[in-house]
Amino acid sequence: MKRIIIILLPILIITFSVSIFMVLRASRPEQPAVSTNDRVWRVEVLEVVPQTLAPSLTLYGKVETPTLFKAAAPAVSRVQRVLVREGEAVAKGQLLISLDPRDFLPRVQQAQAEMAELEAQLRSERIRQDSDLNALEYERKLLGLSSQGVDRARRLQTKKLGSDSELDQALQELARQSLLLTSRELSIADHPARTQVLEARLQKAAAGLAQAELDLERSQVKAPYPGRVATVEAAEGNQVSANQQLLSLYNPASLELRARIPTPYLDELQQNLETGYPLIGFSGRGGKPIQLRLVRLAGEADPSGIDALFEIDQGGSSLRSGQILRFTLRRQPREGALVVPYSVLYGADRAYKLVQGRMQGLQLEAFGSYVTESGEEQLLVRSDQLEAGDKLVITHLPNAMDGLRAEAVVDE
Secondary structure (H helix, E strand, O other): OHHHHHHHHHHHHHHHHHHHHHHHHHOOOOOOOOOOOOOOEEEOEEEOOOEEEOOEEEEEEEEEOOOOEEEEOOOOEEEEEEOOOOOOEEOOOOEEEEEOHHHOHHHHHHHHHHHHHHHHHHHHHHHHHHHHHHHHHHHHHHHHHHHHHHHHHHHHHHOOOOOHHHHHHHHHHHHHHHHHHHHHHHHHHOHHHHHHHHHHHHHHHHHHHHHHHHHHHHOEEEOOOOEEEEEEOOOOOOEEOOOOEEEEEEOHHHOEEEEEEEHHHHHHHHHHHHHOOOOEEEEOHHHOOEEEEEEEEEEEEEOOEEEEEEEEEEOHHHOOOOOEEEEEEEOOOEEEEEEEOHHHOEOOOEEEEEEOOEEEEEEOEEEEEEEOOOOOEEEEEEOOOOOOOOEEEOOOOOOOOOOOEEEEOOOO
16 A cells, blocks of 8 residues: 555655646736838829830030131241231131232242243244245255256256256255255144143143142132131241141031930931931020031041031031030830939839839830920830839838838828
């Protein structure tokens, strides 16, 4: 009996302790459950309203002209008068610079004298030819008489009536007349060659006279068209050398703008030119709007892009050659486009919209910049994942991700 009590007592103690533990556990007070609340980020949103808008491209161009007139001194001379200053507007035919005519008149007079001398030689040659032609008949008659004299002297000598000396004299006269006739015929035959030489020399003298007269005319520098003086590089009294530049002049109506087009836009602009779509640029310089139109692309390119040439359609009266101009080129419109601030982008083409209090990622297609009516430059985009009325998040969050809780800021 005692042995049974010893065995059961530990079991009863353990059972009693477990029962007390279960009762205490069941009767302990309930602890409230810990709840976790996500942080809600306040963001600005833009309601999606798709439109048909034209993206823009901001460019910098240099004003230049293909009709720049550069006047140079035709020969060594001295500047007599300078009648214009840089920036002045001039009319067609207006005298700009006058060189001393005394540096050019002697050359003109010398060329005129050379021509007069050669013309006199030509007249003398024609008179000589007429004289040779007339004398030729007499020479032939004299030759015939000399031949008859020889025959007569021989007959007399045969009849023992004449001497040998008379025959020799007749033969000498015949030889002399033959030589004179031959010389006359050669002179007549050489007439065309002598005339050709004189005429060539006369043409050369005429060319020298024309050049001297042209130099004299160019010594009075006149405006070839209505224009504006770009530079004046001579002063009164200066000694100038041949081909030294005196001034430059350009026609304001011929001004055009040269701007570098980045390579990514080259194919688009080339296609627009080929299809005839007008590419118009605008600049609001000085409160006077300037309108430009792309007319052609340069013949050479490099890895950074290609130069484009723009005509100035409106507002170009205040522009000057060499001026740098910032302008906005309006490209071909895009349908379903949306104007957004640059802060909407995450990386190159990712953005977020607000859906039921959480951010949802989407892909954007960027067309380029867009200048608003207020002059602010924003981004023009579109996306197949956006519909009219969607809320596009425009606040840039550093921890943006899909599912992040957010709420739109309401402007008061």
